[in-house]
Each structure stands twice: as C-alpha cells, then as structure tokens.
Amino acid sequence: MSSFRDTFEKYPWTHVLESIMDKTSNDVIRALERPKPNQEDLKALIAPAAKPFLEEMAQKSSIITKKRFGNTMQMFAPMYLSNECQNICTYCGFSFTNKIPRRTLTDAEILEEVGYIKSKGFEHILLVTGEANATVGVSYLKNAIQLIRNHFSNISIEVQPLDQDEYELLIDEGLYAVLVYQETYHEMEYKKHHPKGKKSNFFYRLETPDRLGRAGVHKIGLGALFGLEDWRADSFFTALHLSYLKKTYWRTKFSISFPRLRPFSGGLEPKVAMTDRDLVQLICAYRLFDEDVELSISTRENEKFRDHIVNLGITSMSAESKTNPGGYVVDKQSLDQFEISDERPTEEIATMLRNQGIDVVWKDWENNWAK
Amino acid sequence: MQNEDYLKIADKKFQSRLFVGTGKFSSATLMKEAIKASGSELVTVALKRVDAQNEEDDLLNGLQNKHLNLLPNTSGVRNAKEAVFAAELAREALETNWVKLEIHPDPNYLLPDPVETLKATEKLVKKGFVVMPYIHADPVLCKRLEDIGVQCVMPLGAPIGTNKGLKTFDFLEIIIAQSTVPVIVDAGIGAPSHAAAAMEMGADAVLVNTAIAVSNNPVGMAKAFKKGVEAGREAYLASLANIQAKAEASSPLTSFLYE
Numbered sequence: 001m002s003s004f005r006d007t008f009e010k011y012p013w014t015h016v017l018e019s020i021m022d023k024t025s026n027d028v029i030r031a032l033e034r035p036k037p038n039q040e041d042l043k044a045l046i047a048p049a050a051k052p053f054l055e056e057m058a059q060k061s062s063i064i065t066k067k068r069f070g071n072t073m074q075m076f077a078p079m080y081l082s083n084e085c086q087n088i089c090t091y092c093g094f095s096f097t098n099k100i101p102r103r104t105l106t107d108a109e110i111l112e113e114v115g116y117i118k119s120k121g122f123e124h125i126l127l128v129t130g131e132a133n134a135t136v137g138v139s140y141l142k143n144a145i146q147l148i149r150n151h152f153s154n155i156s157i158e159v160q161p162l163d164q165d166e167y168e169l170l171i172d173e174g175l176y177a178v179l180v181y182q183e184t185y186h187e188m189e190y191k192k193h194h195p196k197g198k199k200s201n202f203f204y205r206l207e208t209p210d211r212l213g214r215a216g217v218h219k220i221g222l223g224a225l226f227g228l229e230d231w232r233a234d235s236f237f238t239a240l241h242l243s244y245l246k247k248t249y250w251r252t253k254f255s256i257s258f259p260r261l262r263p264f265s266g267g268l269e270p271k272v273a274m275t276d277r278d279l280v281q282l283i284c285a286y287r288l289f290d291e292d293v294e295l296s297i298s299t300r301e302n303e304k305f306r307d308h309i310v311n312l313g314i315t316s317m318s319a320e321s322k323t324n325p326g327g328y329v330v331d332k333q334s335l336d337q338f339e340i341s342d343e344r345p346t347e348e349i350a351t352m353l354r355n356q357g358i359d360v361v362w363k364d365w366e367n368n369w370a371k
Numbered sequence: 372m373q374n375e376d377y378l379k380i381a382d383k384k385f386q387s388r389l390f391v392g393t394g395k396f397s398s399a400t401l402m403k404e405a406i407k408a409s410g411s412e413l414v415t416v417a418l419k420r421v422d423a424q425n426e427e428d429d430l431l432n433g434l435q436n437k438h439l440n441l442l443p444n445t446s447g448v449r450n451a452k453e454a455v456f457a458a459e460l461a462r463e464a465l466e467t468n469w470v471k472l473e474i475h476p477d478p479n480y481l482l483p484d485p486v487e488t489l490k491a492t493e494k495l496v497k498k499g500f501v502v503m504p505y506i507h508a509d510p511v512l513c514k515r516l517e518d519i520g521v522q523c524v525m526p527l528g529a530p531i532g533t534n535k536g537l538k539t540f541d542f543l544e545i546i547i548a549q550s551t552v553p554v555i556v557d558a559g560i561g562a563p564s565h566a567a568a569a570m571e572m573g574a575d576a577v578l579v580n581t582a583i584a585v586s587n588n589p590v591g592m593a594k595a596f597k598k599g600v601e602a603g604r605e606a607y608l609a610s611l612a613n614i615q616a617k618a619e620a621s622s623p624l625t626s627f628l629y630e
Contacts, residue, residue, distance in 0.1 A: 066395075066585050067532065067534070067581065067585055068532060069395070070394055070395020070396065070397075070581070070584055070585060071395060071396060071397030071398075071584070071585065072394075072395060072397075123422065153419070153422075246479070250476075250477055251449060251476045251477065251478070252478070253478040253479075292478070292479040354398065357397040357398070358397060359396060359397050359398050359399070359429075361420070362422070363419070363420060363421070363422045364417075364419055364420055364447075365419050365447060366418060366419050366447070366457065366460065368456070368460065
C-alpha cells in the first residue's frame with residue numbers, strides 16, 4: 001500500500017537542509033508575492049534569508065488567518081490519563097527508565113477530572129497517555145471515550161500510534177482527531193532519541209497519519225518536537241507530510257502544533273535551539289503556505305509570547321493545562337510530563353483574547369452526529 | 372411601512388433580501404450590532420457552534436430578537452446520513468424545521484457535495500423540513516432539487532470565504548432564468564457591489580458572512596451591504612437598460628433607403 005514513505009524517501013535530509021540554507025532574499029520576495037506559495041517558497045520563508053521579512057510575513061499571516069478562520073480562537077484542554085510508558089524517549093518525563101510513580105486514572109478519577117475541566121467551559125478535549133499497551137491499550141481508550149463523550153462535543157487523542165482497525169473502532173465511539181507528532185523526521189536522530197519500545201520504529205510512526213486517513217478520522221494533528229534536530233528541516237518535512245496527506249485524504253482536516261522542548265526533571269537540553277523569532281517565522285510561513293491548516297499553541301509557551309502570537313496565525317490554544325495524570329483534581333502533585341510555562345487560569349486567557357477582539361470559541365463540533 | 376416587494380420562502384415573508392451568517396465575528400456583541408445594521412431577518416447559525424444546553428451560550432443569546440429568524444446550518448457534516456441527523460438535532464435544539472443544508476466533505480474549500488446533498492434533501496423534505504441547500508452553481512442540480520421539493524436553492528458565487536464575487540456568473544444567470552423557487556446566492560460575495568450585481572441579475576436574496584464579520588468595521592460593512600442589496604433589487608425591478616455593444620451612430624448610413 002502506498003504511503004508517505006514513498007514521498008519521504010525522495011527527500012534526503014541533508015539536501016533539504018542545504019537548499020533551505022541556500023535561499024536568498026530574492027527567493028523570499030518571490031515567495032511573498034506568490035498567491036499560493038509552493039514547496040520551494042516555503043523553504044525560503046523558513047530560511048535564515050527570510051529573517052528581515054518577519055514583520056511583512058506576520059502582517060500577511062494575520063490577514064489570511066482572519067479571512068479564513070475569522071476573529072476567533074478555538075479552546076481545548078488536555079487531560080492526561082496515564083504516565084505509564086514502555087518507551088524510552090530521551091526528552092520525556094514519562095520515559096520508561098525514569099524512576100517516577102506511575103499512575104493510570106480509573107473511571108471515577110477520569111470523571112472527577114472531567115468535572116473540573118467542564119467547569120472551566122471546555123468542550124473540546126485532548127486525551128493523552130504514554131505507550132503501555134497492557135494498561136492503556138485500545139480497550140482502555142475506548143472505555144475512556146465512552147465515559148466522556150456525553151460531556152464533551154469534541155474528543156481528540158494524543159497516544160501511541162495504532163493500527164487502522166483500532167482507529168476505526170475509536171472513531172465509531174466518537175473520536176474526532178488524533179495528534180501524532182513525528183518528533184523528528186531525521187531517521188538516525190529519531191533512533192537515537194527512541195532507543196527502546198514500540199516507538200523506536202520510525203516508519204511505523206511515519207505512516208500513522210496514512211492509517212488515520214484510511215480510517216476516516218476527521219482531523220489529524222502533525223508536528224515535530226523542536227530541539228531534537230534542525231527545526232527548519234523538520235518543519236519542511238512536516239509541511240511535505242501535510243501536503244501529501246491533504247491530497248490523499250481529501251476529507252480530512254489537519255492541524256500543526258509547535259512543541260518546543262521544555263525542561264522536565266532529569267531531562268535533555270535542546271540540541272538545536274529555536275528562538276521566539278524562529279517560532280514566529282515558522283508560524284507565519286506555515287500560514288502563508290497553507291491557508292486552511294489549523295495552527296495550535298500550547299501552554300508550553302510563556303504568557304507574553306502567547307499574548308502576542310494569537311493574532312499571527314494561531315487558530316487554537318489550550319489553557320491552564322496539567323501534564324500529569326489527575327493533575328486537575330485527583331492527584332495534583334504527580335510528576336509532570338514537562339513543565340508548562342503559561343499557568344494563568346482559563347478565565348484570564350479568555351479575557352486576554354477578548355481584549356484583543358478575538359471571540360473565544362468553546363464549542364465547534366457535535367460528536368453525536370458523526371457516530 | 373410594509374414594502375410591497377417581499378421575498379417569500381415557505382410560509383415566511385422577508386422584507387430584507389440580505390441574509391447574514393454569524394461566524395467569524397470577534398464578539399457576540401459585535402455580531403448582534405452588525406446584524407441589526409444589516410436589516411437582515413434571517414441569520415444562519417452553525418449547529419456545531421451552538422451549545423443548546425448552556426443558557427449562557429453567547430451565540431444564541433446574541434440572536435434573541437423577534438424579528439430575526441434563525442436558520443441552523445449543518446456545517447461540518449460529511450454525508451447525507453450525518454446531515455439528516457444534524458438537521459433533526461437542530462430542529463430539536465432551535466425549534467425550527469428550517470435547515471440550511473451544507474454538506475462539504477472537503478474541509479478546505481468547503482465545497483458542497485452534490486450527490487450527498489441530493490440524497491439528504493430527499494430524506495429531509497419527506498421529514499417535513501424546509502430545506503435550503505447550499506450547492507454549486509449547477510443549473511441541472513437546481514432543477515433536480517426543485518423536483519424533490521426544496522423551498523429555495525443556494526448556489527455559490529465563489530468558494531466560501533474567498534470574497535471573490537460572482538465567479539459563477541454565467542451559471543447563476545441560467546439558474547435564475549430557470550428556477551421556480553427563490554435563488555439565494557451564497558458564498559464568495561465579498562463586496563456590496565457583488566451583492567448588488569447578484570440582485571441586478573435577478574437573484575432573490577444573497578447570503579453574506581465573511582465580508583461583514585472580518586471587515587475592520589462590521590457594522591459599517593453590514594450597512595453597506597444592506598444598501599448594495601437594496602440598490603441591486605431596485606435596479607432589477609426597474610429593468611436595467613441593455614448594454615450597447617457599440618455607440619449608435621447619430622447619422623445612420625442606410626437611412627437613405629427608407630426615404
């Protein structure tokens with residue numbers, strides 16, 4: 001069966017990176033003038049050559065986003081269900097070798113957390129787990145979706161990659177979106193950061209969005225974890241992945257997230273730093289490249305940064321997130337997957353958005369009708 | 372004072388021929404003010420945005436007005452089955468049997484699926500809905516929908532949200548010429564002049580959302596659209612003069628033949 005792998009293998013990493021670094025300001029100007037920037041234009045927009053054009057890119061990105069998405073921001077909250085994990089990921093607090101207390105929420109605990117998240121107004125929820133098939137496999141996820149589906153309009157998951165039939169089963173239960181970040185598209189570096197566990201299979205992960213597309217999921221979330229490898233090359237591959245998926249699975253929506261490595265206890269320092277300016281450049285470049293893709297920002301980013309980028313192309317954001325299972329109510333002290341940076345209460349985030357003329361959207365789906 | 376020229380769809384009469392969408396506004400308050408300024412009596416509401424169980428739902432509260440009819444749309448559904456289910460939910464939640472049928476399996480251009488729309492319309496008409504289908508400017512599809520029993524058709528002027536105007540002009544002309552139900556031009560109308568052009572052509576109404584909601588001044592833009600629609604309608608009623616391909620010579624060259 002054909003998959004993104006066929007496309008991916010035609011683009012050697014070093015070649016991609018070199019061609020990005022070789023872009024000139026003329027290439028950037030051409031990209032900015034093009035009504036529909038192509039792949040080469042995207043390379044120019046994320047290249048160092050585009051740095052002097054950041055303000056112009058931001059202005060364009062803001063206008064395009066408003067036209068396509070309106071003056072709105074979709075809100076969502078993550079709910080961590082488990083920190084059990086069989087994988088070793090060098091950058092993650094839940095990594096198998098980390099000596100931390102492990103916890104998987106029970107039904108009653110899930111409902112307690114649901115109560116808190118609902119009380120904040122959230123209607124869109126993202127369920128997160130580590131990869132531990134014995135405890136948080138498909139049947140656990142199915143049960144969790146059944147438990148919460150009458151409480152939320154829109155349910156997403158960010159869990160281990162699954163097979164197509166497993167996704168189909170969860171979609172039938174009311175699953176809307178699946179987020180699966182490649183972490184890095186650099187095959188060798190990927191293997192270095194994921195030495196053990198099912199996650200060490202680079203291509204199984206790479207082909208996950210194909211399985212999702214075939215399963216007919218409504219939305220697929222893509223992204224790279226910035227800090228593992230060169231962010232420019234990883235961002236280009238993410239866009240390449242997006243373009244391939246959009247053509248192949250034309251009924252599916254896509255979102256991109258921008259996780260930058262955050263500190264956690266005993267964690268890895270980013271190998272390749274990504275500055276705030278770099279991230280703004282990338283957000284704007286993606287928006288110019290693709291008017292339709294949802295761009296999402298989490299509480300990993302700090303208050304000031306978040307306050308300013310909400311007008312630059314971002315279309316969805318989380319607030320008041322806890323990255324530990326039971327973190328809202330059940331077990332506030334359990335260890336985080338990573339430290340969040342913007343800790344403001346949801347109400348404060350909503351006010352910040354409204355003050356900037358952005359309508360805060362809590363609900364934009366009905367999970368009943370698609371079942 | 373009641374205007375003699377009104378639009379009738381099913382059992383309802385509308386003085387205003389401008390329908391307004393409620394998405395993309397920066398706040399419920401601004402949406403409410405813009406709708407008021409537009410003079411519109413029919414506004415579309417995406418069912419997926421409405422939280423009917425929440426009495427504080429901003430969107431619905433912003434639309435509480437006895438002069439305003441709510442037209443729920445099925446935005447987000449991908450096939451006929453989902454659309455029928457969504458319409459039934461809408462009927463229950465908003466207490467109306469009117470539905471704007473939008474089936475766009477493609478989430479990017481939001482282009483309507485003609486096959487699923489036809490299927491869903493058949494079912495919904497049988498269930499007693501007043502169906503207002505969002506469709507391509509496809510004259511044959513319009514006639515097929517009319518045969519099934521829709522109360523109006525809503526062909527697009529251009530891809531939704533693009534503000535590109537009447538890119539489908541030639542097909543809209545055919546639809547208007549053939550239709551026995553009201554024709555409402557939906558999607559793509561980006562300027563009052565586009566709305567006026569649609570009305571001059573003989574469209575019965577237009578639906579506008581993005582161009583008002585995303586304007587720097589939605590209230591001002593709503594007023595401008597109101598005028599554009601009214602101007603276009605009056606021009607249509609007064610019959611536009613034919614456009615002359617060339618100037619008529621003041622001294623005819625062949626008149627000597629008739630002397």
